[in-house]
Amino acid sequence: MKSVPLIFCLLILALSSACKNRIQDKLDMSIENDSAYYFFEQAIDVEKISAKILNLNQSLAKLRNKKDTLYPLLLDYKIYYHNRLDEYDSALFFADSLERLATFRKDTNWIALAFYRKAVINRHLDNQEAVFKNAFEARKQYLQLGDSTKAARRSLEMAIAQSRMQDYIGSQESATEALRYLNEVEDSQYLSSAHNIIAITYNNQGFYDDAIKEYKEALRYAQNLEDSLIYQNNIGLVYQDQKKYKKAISVFDKLHRSVSEDDYKSRSRFLDNLAFTKWLKDGNIDVSSELNQALEWRIDQNDDTGKTSSYEHLTYYYKNRNKIKALDYAKKWLETGRKNHNLQAQVEALKYLLVMSPGSTNYTSHYIALSDSLNKMNLRAxxxxxxxxxxxxxxxxxxxxxxxxxxxxxxxxxxxxxxxxxxxxxxxxxxxxxxxxxxxxxxxxxxxxxxxxxxxxxxxxxxxxxxxxxxxxxxxxxxxxxxxxxxxxxxxxxxxxxxxxxxxxxxIDTGSGYLKQLVALLSNICPANTRLIISGEKEITWSTLNREKKLVIYRVLQELMVNMRKHSKASLVALVFIEEENFLKIHYSDNGKGATQEAVKNGNGLQNVENRISSINGKLTFETEKEKGLKIFISIPL
Missing domain, CATH: 1.20.5 (Single alpha-helices involved in coiled-coils or other helix-helix interfaces)
Structure with a gap:
């Protein structure tokens, strides 16, 4: 029965401890839930991009210290996810904020990343000039950091932008610069892209053999099937430009038969190129069904770029066969070119529309305007x-x-x-x-x-x-x-x-007989009824003292002993000599009647002693009380 109260008390203590722990956990959780880091972790954990952005906004709002290392990281995440949602204005806003912050902090790594993010955003906006400028700035910052790999990747992005602006010489230079620093193991995808860009520049400049070599290099480093198919297709197009139609047909036929039946985008590209090349090789054959089949697949796939290519080929094919159809396809070629913002396609389409509709002033003015715009763009690029x-x-x-x-x-x-x-x-x-x-x-x-x-x-x-x-x-x-x-x-x-x-x-003998004369003097002055004790005098290296110091020591001790004999009535006098830390120290003491401090200071005897000691840079202190004797401490540099 006695154990019941004890058990009851233990239960109460356990419950109270658990309650305290729960309260503390709740407090910790409330603090944690209110922190910028908590919302940042939530942003990482959630799957929906919109939810990520909401948590990132909360984290930014909770961030108290703008010097926190989390701040630039939050801005970078905001840029990335706004870009994923095609919210390019917001992405650019936070990219500019990151650049300003990094510039203020003089953090080169974040400055480089901010410019890279802006290059990516402008790539989605098809603003190739802005892509080039931002990639150029990012590359410059990475070179300052000594990060040649990232600098090379930015050079490649510059090359792609230049190629799209039809600055093929500049594109080739930037891509070649990238190749110098890319690593074959770690940067295979970038190497593949660099060789592809160089091949495009060679092809557009008429260096077809060099273009094929570069496409094959790109194919060697290709990391996925899609890129591999694209590079093989490009090789076929180069053969087509060289009028090596047999080789081109072989490439396109092989590609057409190798792709999956469900991959209509690839099938339409290879079928269209295969049929058009066959027609180029033999203008009398009928390839209309293949060209129209490719167009139909592209329309179903909503492939605007592919439709532009199909309308171009159909325009050429029907030019001398059916002018009405050719005119209709040329108009569609022009329209898809406008939709894709492809000035080159629009100019080429208008060129054929002018040939087929020579009296149309609308096409003429439009062609002149677009040609002028394209020339300016190319020159600007x-x-x-x-x-x-x-x-x-x-x-x-x-x-x-x-x-x-x-x-x-x-x-x-x-x-x-x-x-x-x-x-x-x-x-x-x-x-x-x-x-x-x-x-x-x-x-x-x-x-x-x-x-x-x-x-x-x-x-x-x-x-x-x-x-x-x-x-x-x-x-x-x-x-x-x-x-x-x-x-x-x-x-x-x-x-x-x-x-x-x-x-x-x-x-006074200041030579070898100095100590003997000094001891004799002290003994002679000391009264018969006073005991004199001298200690340590033989351990002193008297030879290190110059003549003047010896004379002063002699006279000072002489005067002290004379004063003792005249005034102190001491029965015991002690003189101790010590050589310590380059100083000669002399301790004088007696058990005489002593005197007051004022009397000693005002007396001529001690004043004379002090003057003599000061003349050789020494120091003198004393202790005395009436009826308690006298103590004097003398320190002289050796």
Missing amino acids: KNTFAKISFDEERKQQQISSLEASAALQALENQKIKTRNYILMFVAILTIALAIFIFYYNRQRHIKEKIIEVYNTETRISKKIHDELANDIYNLMSGLEAVVPPKTIDKLESIYSRTRDISRENSK
Whole structure:
């Protein structure tokens, strides 16, 4: 029974945890469902193109940061799917948006893709000049990226556009450029198309043998049956243009028998070409049933391009057999040419209508207008590539000129910088030299002053010893018999003090005997009732110290010991010498009565010590309190 409440509590905890998890899942789902990435994933998952576009619109609306990497991807998907729905205005709008965004971001890869998308859209719009220009720009960007394969593919698209504009020389040049960079394994379809375009250019320029070779190359790389059939059909047409009718008939007959019975589009093409070639070989044979059968299949298939070809062939066939039928087919040839926006077909149809209806002014004016339009279009097509190439070349020349100018300017700037650096270096060198001279003179002055003080002290010491002390001693000796003993004691005290002053300021050995003299000095000054401890003095490389530093150290320690003897009443004095990091460090300490900080600072003794230490670039610090002794720390560069 006791376990029931426990189980009940566990159940409540489990339920509450599950509720919390569900709430969190709902929150996460609501956040996820509200994100641009969520709608983008939805656009990928759904099948209907219209639904994809709706989700892409939602994703664009939810995208908060226009710098997000998703933004150009959304625009590209919009371009692609609007194009699939034949919504070319929308596709172009988003392609322009992608180009502007990529240009602003300086993203060459997206810029290239934007131009490629615009080329594809204009291909559907049959605006071949726009196709060429955008493919050219895309190719230029891919070359900047070093992507030769994609650049070659864009060259091929340029070639196709040029061929359709009847700029065959330019088309051949662009297609040949594409062949240089296409890979046989990865780009077989593009290689096939490139050879086909080159073959078309050769055929239109009358180089029939070369055209057949290129068609065979295209056939070698063909990836599907449809392309293979087209290239074989084109070979047959070249034989037809060469008037090698037997070979052409063999090609068309083989093609006609090889295609499926359900493939009426291919069957009508091959049957029409086969029948027309047979008639060209022998103008007396009747091929009307075959030509009309091909036309009937094309009408059923709604093949407008094929109908144009059938009406052309029927016009030729009936020209000398039945002028009424020939005139009727010529009119239909003209009409389908208009429907297909095929200016060349319209001009050719009007040419025959003029022959068969010489009095028709309507056909004459129409023919002149279309011929003029076709000539202008052909001229424009031929000049488009040349103009764009020239503009690009001039642009590159301008860039090169600007780069050369910039290089000259940079060179001039570098010369100015070099000259300024030299002037700056000379100025710094001059300042450094002036500082050095000042420092050198100052140090020399300090050294001279130290030596002068030392010489003065030594000279005074000698005078005191040789003159004053001797005079006092002689006076004391002469008065010893006549004056009281107390007077003699006072004179003896004066004599001793003069001897001490003389000894303290006597000549200092700064050579090999320096340390021995220094230790002897310190020991002599120290009172008998005061213990002196000296440590570390033998580990110091005294030879690295110059004469001036040795003199200062000697006088400083001498003055410290004298002050200790006079004022501190210390029973213990310690001197520690340490050589550390290119510095000689001397620690002085005693257990005397000490003094206040202010008294020490104001006293002449420590002030003299500080001045002496400063003269050799050393530092001195001290610690003292009344009745707590004195500590002094001296640091001198070696």
